[in-house]
Amino acid sequence: MRPLIILTALLLAGCAGEDLPPEQTTVTVTTTPPAAPPPTSTTVTAEAEACGVSTQAAAIHENIRQVPAPTAAGEWWEYYGQSNYNPCADLSYALVWVTGSDRPLKQSQLMLFHRGSYIGVGALAPQHLSVVDADDTSVHTRMLDFEAKERDQAPDVVAERYQVDVTFWWNGERVEPIGEIPNQSLAVPLPH
Numbered sequence: 001m002r003p004l005i006i007l008t009a010l011l012l013a014g015c016a017g018e019d020l021p022p023e024q025t026t027v028t029v030t031t032t033p034p035a036a037p038p039p040t041s042t043t044v045t046a047e048a049e050a051c052g053v054s055t056q057a058a059a060i061h062e063n064i065r066q067v068p069a070p071t072a073a074g075e076w077w078e079y080y081g082q083s084n085y086n087p088c089a090d091l092s093y094a095l096v097w098v099t100g101s102d103r104p105l106k107q108s109q110l111m112l113f114h115r116g117s118y119i120g121v122g123a124l125a126p127q128h129l130s131v132v133d134a135d136d137t138s139v140h141t142r143m144l145d146f147e148a149k150e151r152d153q154a155p156d157v158v159a160e161r162y163q164v165d166v167t168f169w170w171n172g173e174r175v176e177p178i179g180e181i182p183n184q185s186l187a188v189p190l191p192h
Contacts, residue, residue, distance in 0.1 A: 051088035055081045060094040060111065063118035067109050070098040070126055077109065082131065087116030089136040090170040098126065105144060105156055112139070112168065112175055119175065122168050125183045128159075138169035145182035 064077050076099050083094035091114060098107040108129050110122035122129075128144040142163045149162040166179040 051086065053084050053086050053092075055083045055085065055094075057083075057085045057087070057116075059087070059113065059116055059118060060085055063111060064096060066118060067096060067111060067121055068124070068126075070107050072098065072107075075099050084134045084139075085113055085116075086136065087113075090114060091137050091139060091168065091175060093122075093131065093134060093139045093168075095129070095131060105159055110139065110141060110168070114170065114175075122166075122175075122177070123181045123184070127181075127183060132165070138167055140165065140167045142166075143182055147183055147185070 060079060060083060064079060067077050070076065077096040078099050079094060079096050084092050085094055086092045091112065093113065094111040096109050096111060105128045107126035109126055110129060110131070112119050112122055122139070122141065123143070128146070129141045131139060132142050133140040142165055144159055145162045145164050149159060152162075154162065164179065164182050166177055166181055168175050168177055
């Protein structure tokens with residue numbers, strides 16, 4: 001009988017273990033929290049602060065003397081503030097007018113800038129022009145075709161009939177005109 005008691009005790013002990021709660025094991029897990037995102041900067045670089053239209057930028061005034069001289073002797077160029085000069089734009093402009101003229105169709109020149117650097121004028125010959133529209137890559141102008149006007153002996157009051165649209169745009173490498181620039185072959189000085 002003794003072996004039966006021992007066997008019964010062993011069986012009961014084996015069954016009793018299933019009713020007991022599982023033995024608790026402590027597991028330690030070490031985690032590293034993700035790094036905090038870098039703080040966002042609220043300061044703007046000096047270059048970014050300089051971006052934007054500046055009609056009185058020093059680059060305009062410093063480069064007027066590089067504009068080819070007007071056709072009339074003893075005259076030069078004046079700047080009256082018409083510009084979209086932006087040192088961050090691919091193309092911006094400043095419009096200058098001949099000094100001393102009392103004619104309604106004064107000569108003018110379109111100074112062009114690429115990212116703040118003066119790159120030259122829109123046309124070899126002075127024009128009578130107006131800027132119709134401009135953005136960061138193009139300048140849309142309306143020029144008076146003096147050659148056609150003179151050929152027709154048309155008075156100034158009908159000059160509007162002789163306007164030609166020319167757009168200057170930055171093609172990624174240089175400025176290209178779209179449209180035919182008038183007055184490039186005038187043998188006589190333009191009226192000023």
